[in-house]
Amino acid sequence: MSGEPRHPRQPSAPLPDFCSLPVLFALLVVGALTVTLMWLAPGNDGDLRDYSIAVLFTSWLSVLLTVALCKLRPWMQRLPGLWPYAAVWLLLVTTVGASAAVLGWIDHNLAAGLSPASRFGFVRDCMLATGLLGAGLLRYFYVVAQWQVRVAAAAQAQVAALQARIRPHFLFNSMNAVAALIRVDPDAAERTVENLSELFRAALGSDQTSPGTLGEEWALVDRYLDIEALRLGDRLRVERDIDVPADLPLPRLLLQPLVENAIRHGVQPLREGGTVRLGGRRVPGGVEIVVENPVADAPATPGNGHGLRNVRERVRFHFGERATVDASVREGRFVVTVFLPEVTRARTDRR
Structure with a gap:
């Protein structure tokens, strides 16, 4: 039989259930903790108003990201190997970047002072922070998913042993x-x-x-x-x-x-x-x-x-x-x- 041999498709890494409340809670907590640490960092002269606006912005982003991940999870789960997690990471970074750009544009036109003066720097910092935090959070979700797979395999083995x-x-x-x-x-x-x-x-x-x-x-x-x-x-x-x-x-x-x-x-x-x-x-x-x-x-x-x-x-x-x-x-x-x-x-x- 001629032709190149076909390699089996690499199994997809299981994604967590993004439609569940624990995932939304994790995103809310990570966002609030990040804003709090940045507000408490030395050299930061922001007041309580800036802190409240930042927490509100991250909370709104957490809800938006949870909805997007919930709706797109079936499509991303069909990707082979670790590509589902790469797709989630890209979605996080691009969504936060687009949201930060829209917020900066609206704030610039209304002159409300809700975002830094440099819109490019604001978008860059938001995407950079999201990329680092998203990578760490996805690593945690990946480890938990692998642990659940091992637990399921062990349980199935025990059931098979009992039934046999x-x-x-x-x-x-x-x-x-x-x-x-x-x-x-x-x-x-x-x-x-x-x-x-x-x-x-x-x-x-x-x-x-x-x-x-x-x-x-x-x-x-x-x-x-x-x-x-x-x-x-x-x-x-x-x-x-x-x-x-x-x-x-x-x-x-x-x-x-x-x-x-x-x-x-x-x-x-x-x-x-x-x-x-x-x-x-x-x-x-x-x-x-x-x-x-x-x-x-x-x-x-x-x-x-x-x-x-x-x-x-x-x-x-x-x-x-x-x-x-x-x-x-x-x-x-x-x-x-x-x-x-x-x-x-x-x-x-x-x-």
């Missing part, structure tokens, strides 16, 4: 139960195979285009409990007291590991078995989900805490710092309480 981790003993026990039920109770064997297929579909991530919901997660938990009921029989007892919105966005396989730990470390080691309690209720600011199990004196398989820690990190990553996962022993029972804040903008890019 299917304990062999659970699979073998379930298949043995199916084999034993085929001749005795074919319907139960068929239901068990269907439940296993749903668990495998969720664990292997067959549908990663959208997040799950709390209702779907409860249904998955019920399928898992049906399989464990075949193995443990009357030793496994389940109590439910759930009154939460079923359409709440939820990462897949978030609650099932908590129920699995409750059975594996709480019910299974006890000769007489035990009761797993599943609760859910509305609380101020969100919903609260509780998974309880009895505490065994000597668990059959000591845990290492990886499952609970993984769930805690996924909850915090998906719902933010307000979300919590608390674990404690109360009155002889191990209680895991998950608080999920009801957010208006759920992070659907995380599962």
